[in-house]
Amino acid sequence: MDRLSKIRGRQQARFIKHLKNTKQHTAALEKDVVRSFGFFEQDVEMMIAESRACGKLPDTIKQSPDELAEHKAQMLIQRLQKKNR
DSSP states (O other), X not given: OHHHHHHHHHHHHHHHHHHHHTXXXXXXXXXXXXXXXXXXXXXXXXXXXXXXXXXXXXXXXXXXXHHHHHHXXXXXXXXXXXXXX
8 A cells, every 4th residue: 555655654754853853763763663653554554455345445545646635525525415405
């Protein structure tokens, strides 16, 4: 899941930068942070796959930002149409 990996990498880098800026960084701590973020990503990927298999989650996680925005707009239109019936 490419988007999830990008999010994980960005947030992990931000946290490590914060640790360095506040003089809390150590090599051991960075290793633990990387492992923890990796485990978290794996758990989220597994939850998404399970939810999709049960039909509880649409396949929007792989969509581009434009496609996702279009999907959200369509969902909003559908909700408004149901509300106005």
